[in-house]
Amino acid sequence: MTTADKLGLRTDELPAALLAGVEQRWQGLLEHCDSGQFREQGEWYSRFIGSPRRGELLQAFACSPALFEICARHPDWLPSLEANGLLENSIAPHSWREELRAACVNCATAEELAQILRQFRNRHWLRIVWRDLNRLAEMEETVADLSNLAEACVDVALDFLHRQLCEERGEPQSKAGHPQQLVVIAMGKLGAGELNLSSDIDLIFTYPEPGNTVGAARSVDNQEFFIRLGQRLIKALDTRTADGFVFRVDMRLRPYGQSGPLVISFDALEEYYQDQGRDWERYALIKARCIAGDRVAGEQLLDQLRPFVYRRYLDFSAIESLREMKAMIQREVLRRQLQDNIKLGAGGIREIEFIAQCFQLIRGGREPALQALELQTILGELARQQYLPGEVVAELHDAYRFLRNTEHGIQAARDQQTQQLPSEDDERCALALAMGFDGDWAAFESELSAHRSRVSRCFANVIAPAETEHENPRLSHDRWRTMLDDLQLDSVRETLEEAGFDAAEEAARLLVALLKGASVQRMQGRGRDRLYALLPLLLEDLGGVSAPTATLLRLIPLIEAVLRRTAYLVLLIENPGARGRLVELCDASPWIARQLAGHPVLLDELLDARSLYSVPEQSAMESELRQQLLRIESDDLEAQMEALRYFRLAHVLRVAASEATDSLPLMKVSDYLTAIAEVVLAAVLDIAWQNLVDKHGSPAPAGDDRRHFLVLGYGKLGGIELSYGSDLDLVFLHDLPANAMTDGARPVDAGSFFTRLGQRIIHILTATTRLGDLYEVDMRLRPSGNSGLLVSSFTAFSEYQHKQAWTWEHQALVRVRAVAGDDVLAKKFAKLRQQILCIPRAQDELVSEVIAMRQKMRDHLLSGVNKSAEFDLKQGEGGIVDIEFMVQYAVLAWSHQHPPLTHYTDNIRILESLNNNGLISSADTQALIDAYKAFRSQAHRLSLQEQKGRIAITALGAERKNVSRLWQQLMLST
Structure with missing residues (x-):
């Protein structure tokens, strides 16, 4: 009987190019089982090949010789995985550590640990590849499983080695006597939870505080202890033994790279990034995640490093670095002939990662949702926030899945770290089979080419080359550069006169004073270069407005405001449209100019003329603000307040821009300014309410989900006639018995609850933050004015209006309405108002x-x-x-x-x-x-x-x- 007969392999089950190889592997496996202690497993394989799942084994053996080799060395692994249901089912994230810890319970030496780790890795690699090649798991599950596998190995190994080293050298403690642990930060694909089948793991080791070990005959410095621990951890994972290795460990992303110490303290790490951190290190930290050791301290560290990675403003200064990085990618593809590399080649995985990274670096400081680790999450956000068209993002999603599956198909073959497309016919046939093309390389290659072409097109459109950004045939930069190089008052005046500036002498004086001022003189080289790159563009644009000198006078405070945050200079250099709109609006309105100078973050609003000159309806504003606040942790009041302030500033700027350019009539201006205030008030009430309910519970009776609280708007707010500088005349009402108690762990009476609610609302509205306050608030129209209660009960308010209110207070009722709060109470108030006015x-x-x-x-x-x-x-x-x-x-x-x-x-x-x-x-x-x-x-x-x-x-x-x-x-x- 031939091998093919034993296998029972039909020619229609596999491509001809793969038949011989599978037959040979099958024969070798059965002979190995028959000749030793694995007869029972041999019988399992024979039964399995005759079962309905026969196709899974053929697919796995045909596409992955590496998987077969594991089965040949350990014939019992596949049967046990099948018996435990692990070939068909997913594994919960927490189960990986639990299983590995259980396997290490009786582990006594580093050698035993190394063997357990490698066998654990190889057994699960077998399972992951089986599920991946047979599409029993989606790509997302495959990368998550590989990441969970690596994280479990690092974490369990570190625990064992830490205990072992403490027995030898004592326990590391801070100077205050607090125990210290190593913190392992995963970077790159492991940090993002996106490992591939043969990934390295990029790690950084650090520890919280300096100190010394205690409890051993000879105390050592904490850094010495953790360096030795780090070396042992790398050895446990990286060293190749008879069982192979666990994961290759790459430590080159640590501060100072290979020349730096293996482990440094938190303070030293922060100091390094603050003083010496380079742009590429910012990129690397985008995917940083604590995976082992003192996780609480590790997360705190990453929070402290976040401002280094994500600027609080729109970081257009990253464009230069991203442009350089993009050019380097393109040069590398050509130089290294990487066309067949599906990661590094044109239209490959790295280009998709770069596209997402661009938006993360530029906008991540302002958009916390873009600080996510997973690439596909970022792509989804780019579509949701309309930074990229939905159809483009869908193409990138599809391409990413296809490319990652291709990467896994390549690496599954030999368990080798490569993304190079195979050149041999049998290997190409195997990859095409793994990718669902029945071994048809031409069909697979056509689909791959289509995906890569779409990725390349998007990649080419992200971060355009500098020369295309700045093309403008109107510009005559030479005269401006000559003028700036000389900077003598008379020559500056003459140049400005020639350019058509009115009051050229005054404009010259302003310009010379700016550039010779202390702020500009203190600028570093790159910042000065950016300023001198912007000024010719700005001066040329000023030549087209009605009053260039007056507009320059309005622009100078903005320029001075951003001299130390030169990303804004880059924004204006890189975006001619935004720069033109800036000049236009500052020419039209000194108020707008002052708003921009006071809040340069608003320059982002100038990027898109469609949104700048288009004010959304109130429902759209409510949705926008709700989405922004949903991205912020509910207990982060500071971030919520900043989001509210930016929302209000941005939308008021849109109204002013529309009015200044005559695209919005007067009545609509007041309508929109009032709508902005109402949207903000509703959100402020939500935040303040939730904050107090979290502390004290709700004051409403059980089963009653009403808030029983109302915000009344008087004056211009009530009359829907707000202007740009209007304050808010407010009165607060509630309709619960004052002695009712809240139902939380720290109960208070309803009177106190609503008073605190009113105080919290006023605080959120009036507190001065980096972006100023929201609104000035006037509460003097409440019953009895400033001497009255901050929050009145509805009954008391009604009695006051009926019995004590002055005529002018009834006049004020003509222009009052409910602007936020409980609908039932709002209807009660409307009825009361009508009663009072109809007396x-x-x-x-x-x-x-x-x-x-x-x-x-x-x-x-x-x-x-x-x-x-x-x-x-x-x-x-x-x-x-x-x-x-x-x-x-x-x-x-x-x-x-x-x-x-x-x-x-x-x-x-x-x-x-x-x-x-x-x-x-x-x-x-x-x-x-x-x-x-x-x-x-x-x-x-x-x-x-x-x-x-x-x-x-x-x-x-x-x-x-x-x-x-x-x-x-x-x-x-x-």
Whole structure:
């Protein structure tokens, strides 16, 4: 009987190129089993080849001679894996350590440990390859299993070797007497949990604190102890024995590389990265993860190193380094002829990793979700946050899986560390079989080429070469460079005059003062180079605006603000569109210029004109902020506050940019500014509520999921008329009994709970952080003003409004509405507001009190104003407040007869309601609306120009006259 007969192999089961090899391996395995102690296993193999799972064994033996060799050396391993269900099923992450620890229970020597580790590795390598080649496990499970395998080996080996070395040299302790352990940081693929079948493991060893060992005859320094421990750990894993090796260990990523000490302390490690860390070390730390030793200390260390890896701002300074790295990759492919290398070659794994890494380094400091370790998680975030089109990310996902599976197919063949496509026909046939192409190399190669082509296309579009970024035929850089090299006041003035700068002498003085100032003189070489690369571009752009010198004056504070954070200079160098929009907006508005100078992080908003000049609806803003906050740990209040502040700054900038370029009308400006405030308030309430509930539990009765808390917005917020510098007039209400208790571990009464809630809301809104505050808050409109309770019960508020409130407080109710909080309580408040506003009032007394309050306000707020030369848009006679007081008077006077007057809180819709109810003529209504819009539009423009809300006494005369006429008619003739 032939070997083929024994195997029962049919020619349709495997490609012809692989038949002989599989037959030979099968014969050798059976002969080995028959000749020794493995007859029982031989019978298992014979039964298995006749079972429905026959195809799995043929696939594994055909595609992986290395797997067969393990089976030949250890015929019992595959049967035992099958008997335990491990060929068909996944292994839980925690089970790897448990199994290996159990195997090491009776281990007494380093030699025994080495043998156990190697057999553990090889047995599981057999299982992982079997499952991978037969697609019983997806690629993601394969890389996770390999990473879990490596992590278990490192961790268990370290535990054993630490105990052993402590017996010899004593236990390492800090100077304060705290026990010390080695911390093992995994880098690269192990750090990311993405090992391949033959990966090295890149490690860094460190320890928390200096000190000495105690408990042995001779004490040694902690560093000496841990260096010896590290050497033993490397030997346990890396040394090749009769059982092979566990994992090759690469320590070259440690500080100072191979010339540096094997182990250093946390302080020394941090000092190194702070003082000497290079760009490539930032890249390496993206995937750093503590895998063994003192894990708590290790995670704390990585948290401390995170600012080195991820800048808190958008790090466009990384572009230069990434561009250099990309060029190096491309040169290496050509030089080393790596076209057949599916990792390093064009369109290979490394290019996908580079694409993800670019976004991580540039945006990871601002987007914590991009700090994830796993490449596929990062790709998903790039699609979700729309940094890359969804279809591109889908192509990268597919290509990555295909390439990683190909890598595993290559490495499974010989258990060799290679990503080179095979050149021999039988090896190509085996790889094509492993990849599901029935051994058809041409079909496999076509699919591989398609994936690599798509990756190459995306790679080419990421970080464009410098020369293509800066192409602009309008630029005449030579004259600017000559001017900057000379920097004499007269020559600078002459050059600016030739370029069409108005007030060239003033512009020259500003420029020379900037460049000869101490801040610029102190700049390091690279920073100065970036500044001098930007200025010619900026000066050329300034030549195209209406007032170059004034705009330069507005830009200089921004330039000074970023001299020590030159990534922003790179942002403007690299992005002509953003630079042009910066100049345009600073030309249009000094207010916008000051916002950008105060918060350079907002320069990111200039990158995309579509979002800069497009303000989203409130629901979209709510979704955006919710997503941003979901990426932050719920107990990280500082990060939440920073996210809120950036959100508000960015969206207010979009509104201002849209208004400054006349793409957003006045009424929409106020609508959007009010919507931004409402979105922020809702989020602040959520954060403050969750914080207190975590501490004290909920004050609501069991089964009641209401919050029973309401935020009221008065004034401009209530009237949907916020402007850029508006503060928030707020009042807080609750509707639970004050003595109700919260249900948490540290209960407090409801009164205290809601007071603390109000305090926390105000703190989140007003605390000054790196990005400033959110809003100024005015709580003086609450019952009894500053002497009243911070949070009123609904009952107390109702009694106050019915019995104690002044007329001006009822006037304020005209422009109040619920802006955040409990919907049920909001409806109760709306009903109460209508009741109060509909109370019948004596007309003579009402008009007298309204006029008196108006005069008191005007006398107080217009003192010192030259009324013969200037008109104050808000407080002047016939201005905004006169319209507001007329509206408030009308609502208080007539709502008892016309309840619809209470439906709205904004002046324009109340005016329309007065007309609809026959109380003011259509002509008079339109005159007041037109005047109100004109005054507010002028006030908005002055705000963007950072000017006081006053105009020439001759301006808007018709509008003022109409308002004064109607004031006389409505208020003084009553």
